[in-house]
Amino acid sequence: MAPRTAAEQSRHVAVPTPDRRKAWLITALIVAFMVINYADKSVLGLAAVPIMEELGLSNSTYGLISSSFFFLFSVSGLLVGFLSTRISSRVLLFVMTVLWAVAQLPVLVVATVPTLIAGRILLGAAEGPAASMSMHALYKWFPPERRALPSALQIGGAALGTLIAAPLVTWLIDGYGWRSAYAVLAVVSACWALLWWRVGHDGPYDHKHTTTGSSGLRLPYRRILLTGTVLGSIASAFGAAWALSLSHAWLPAYFKTQMNMSAAAAATTISVISGFGLVLLLAVSPFVDALKSRGVSSRWSSGAAQSIAVCVAGCAMTAFPFVDASGPRLVLITLAFGGTAIAIPLHYMTTAEVVPPAQRGAVFGIVAGIGTLPGLVAPFLTGHLIDTADTPAAGYTTAFLLAGAVMLMASACALSTIRPERDTRRLGLDTRPPS
Numbered sequence: 020m021a022p023r024t025a026a027e028q029s030r031h032v033a034v035p036t037p038d039r040r041k042a043w044l045i046t047a048l049i050v051a052f053m054v055i056n057y058a059d060k061s062v063l064g065l066a067a068v069p070i071m072e073e074l075g076l077s078n079s080t081y082g083l084i085s086s087s088f089f090f091l092f093s094v095s096g097l098l099v100g101f102l103s104t105r106i107s108s109r110v111l112l113f114v115m116t117v118l119w120a121v122a123q124l125p126v127l128v129v130a131t132v133p134t135l136i137a138g139r140i141l142l143g144a145a146e147g148p149a150a151s152m153s154m155h156a157l158y159k160w161f162p163p164e165r166r167a168l169p170s171a172l173q174i175g176g177a178a179l180g181t182l183i184a185a186p187l188v189t190w191l192i193d194g195y196g197w198r199s200a201y202a203v204l205a206v207v208s209a210c211w212a213l214l215w216w217r218v219g220h221d222g223p224y225d226h227k228h229t230t231t232g233s234s235g236l237r238l239p240y241r242r243i244l245l246t247g248t249v250l251g252s253i254a255s256a257f258g259a260a261w262a263l264s265l266s267h268a269w270l271p272a273y274f275k276t277q278m279n280m281s282a283a284a285a286a287t288t289i290s291v292i293s294g295f296g297l298v299l300l301l302a303v304s305p306f307v308d309a310l311k312s313r314g315v316s317s318r319w320s321s322g323a324a325q326s327i328a329v330c331v332a333g334c335a336m337t338a339f340p341f342v343d344a345s346g347p348r349l350v351l352i353t354l355a356f357g358g359t360a361i362a363i364p365l366h367y368m369t370t371a372e373v374v375p376p377a378q379r380g381a382v383f384g385i386v387a388g389i390g391t392l393p394g395l396v397a398p399f400l401t402g403h404l405i406d407t408a409d410t411p412a413a414g415y416t417t418a419f420l421l422a423g424a425v426m427l428m429a430s431a432c433a434l435s436t437i438r439p440e441r442d443t444r445r446l447g448l449d450t451r452p453p454s
Contacts, residue, residue, distance in 0.1 A: 042160040042222065046169050048215060049153045052112065053176025055211055056149045058184035059119050059142060059204050060088070060267055063135075065188050065286065066197035067272045073130070073197075078411075080132065082402020085268040087136045089394035091144035096391070099148035100384015104377065108156035109219045111148070116212035118145035123205035127198055147391070150174075151383035154367050158379065160222035170364035171304035177363075181293035189286035224376070236375045238446060243382055246446065248373045251322065251436035252366040256390025258329040258429030259359035259366075261397050261422050262336065266292075266356045268398035269418075277412055278345070292353050296360030299328075303361045307368075317372055322437030325365040326430045332358035333426030340416040355419075359426075366390070372439040373446060397422065 063070070063085060071081050103111060122142035125134040154173055161169050191200040243249060266289075274285035303324060310320035332355050339351035367383065374382045401418040408414030 041220075042169075045160050045219065045222065046157060046172055048211075048219060049157050050172050050176040050179070051211060052116070052149070052153055052215070053173060054180035054183060055116070055119070055204070055208055056146055057177045057180030058188065059123070059208065060146060061181055061184055062188055062200050062204060063088075063139065064267045064269070064271050065185060066192050066200060067268075068275055068282075069192060069197050070130075070135075074132065076132070078402040078405040078414075079399070080402075082268070082399040082405075084132065084135050084139060085398035085402075086395055088139040088143035088146075089264070089391065090140050092147035092394060093388035093392055095144040095147035096151060096384045096388035098384070099152060100381040100388070103148075103152060103155055103380030103384065107221050108152060108159065109215070109221065111152050112156060112219060113212050113216045115145050115149055115152070116208050116215065118142075120205040120208040120212070123201040123208070126201055127205075130198070147388065148384055150177075150363070151367070151387035152380065154364075155380040155383050156219075156221070158371065159224045162224060165308075168304050168308065170368055171300040171361075174360065174364040175297050175300045177360075179293070179297055182290045182297065185286040185289040185293070186283075189282050193282055236448070237377055238375060240378070240381070240385075242446065243374055243378065244385065246373050246442040247436035248322075248369055248439050248442045249382070249386065251326075251433040252370045253386050253390050254429045254432035254436070255325045255329050255362045256366045256386065257393060258333065258426040258433075259362040260391045261393035261425050261429075262332060262356055262359050264391075264394040264397045265401060265418070265422055269401050269415075270352075270356060273415060277415060278348075288349065292357040295353050296357035299357065300360050300364065304364070307365070317369060317439040318437060318441075321365045321368050322439065323434060325362040325369070326434035326437070328358055328361045328365075328430075329426050329433065330430035332356070333423045333430060335423075336419055336426060337423030340419050355423075366433075369437050369439050373442045373448065375448065393425070 067081060070076065071078075076084075099111060119142060122138050122145060125138040128134070150173075154170065157169050157173055188200045188204075191197075191203060270289060270292075271285050274280040274288055275282065280288065307320050307324060311317065335351040335354035335358065339348050339355060342348040342351060366386070370382060370386050371379060397418075400421075401414075404418045404421075405411050405414030408417060
């Protein structure tokens with residue numbers, strides 16, 4: 020008898036039975052992980068104005084400091100992605116958060132441009148794999164058809180992080196100085212690391228623990244990465260990351276210097292934007308699951324959803340600089356910076372559908388590494404545009420128009436190329452029995 024193919028074997032293996040309570044405990048810890056991740060990432064932007072004033076920084080220098088966060092961000096995402104095939108998620112996430120705590124310390128010793136850059140580079144290297152590896156860890160606890168809500172909660176931790184961090188970090192900065200925010204975040208990161216080391220474990224859907232589906236199958240990375248689904252998923256992430264990097268680096272300063280908001284009002288507005296993104300995540304994810312349960316293809320249920328989200332946000336990004344009324348402008352800003360929230364979990368979902376589980380962590384690292392490259396360019400470029408324009412307002416307008424153009428091109432690419440069902444058949448990953 021001829022040996023069975025991977026797809027045939029997948030129909031004759033037992034499906035692992037997860038501990039649902041443990042699965043949701045891990046989910047809660049990973050949500051907290053993302054909350055801390057985005058609080059650490061956003062502290063520089065929230066403290067931008069007092070740091071620039073104290074150290075006498077130009078917009079370009081501040082932009083360079085902000086962009087330095089991404090100097091090793093993508094590279095570390097790629098490297099850790101490949102390491103995830105050999106090292107457990109428990110170890111990887113523990114090491115990351117310990118480094119987050121360490122990265123906050125240089126400015127507590129001496130606050131200069133070099134120490135700010137050094138801390139941001141180390142933080143970026145430690146956070147580069149955070150989203151992809153925590154998603155990879157989460158997927159080990161849920162089967163493919165039950166991943167939309169956990170994925171949304173994981174990414175929702177980012178929105179929740181800003182929602183919580185913006186007012187709290189701003190309160191620390193205003194009441195105790197901007198260094199206090201760095202110190203508190205270092206302690207919080209260290210505490211999470213200790214808790215995770217105690218209770219964090221890999222789940223039953225880890226390819227090392229099960230042979231379900233195509234778990235044992237491996238494909239050349241070139242074949243996987245050149246599928247339309249992966250390329251389109253990278254494109255949607257790229258467009259969302261451009262807006263996200265601007266949000267962290269420049270949105271607080273924009274509110275304070277161009278819309279004359281107080282620090283508290285700017286923090287509240289940023290929290291509202293994050294809250295909108297969180298609501299969008301929680302509303303869309305069950306809708307995506309419902310569409311899939313009714314037989315709607317992933318191309319339309321999750322592929323089109325992320326493409327449309329980036330497109331709508333891109334349109335809002337190009338429009339709001341030309342709206343004078345504060346109310347409508349804030350609505351458009353909310354759409355521009357909060358509307359991309361659903362693109363992040365959905366781009367992981369579409370990517371996961373065309374990747375063997377044994378290679379998922381590595382591919383997630385590659386996709387995240389390429390998709391977050393805007394962070395290396397957008398903050399510094401924006402600072403340069405502000406410094407060289409006739410007025411800061413004109414520089415901001417140019418930066419936002421450029422961001423909108425990038426987002427619209429990314430959404431068009433994603434919409435036209437994401438087709439998971441087609442690509443799984445081409446790669447031999449379709450495990451459904453013939454009809």
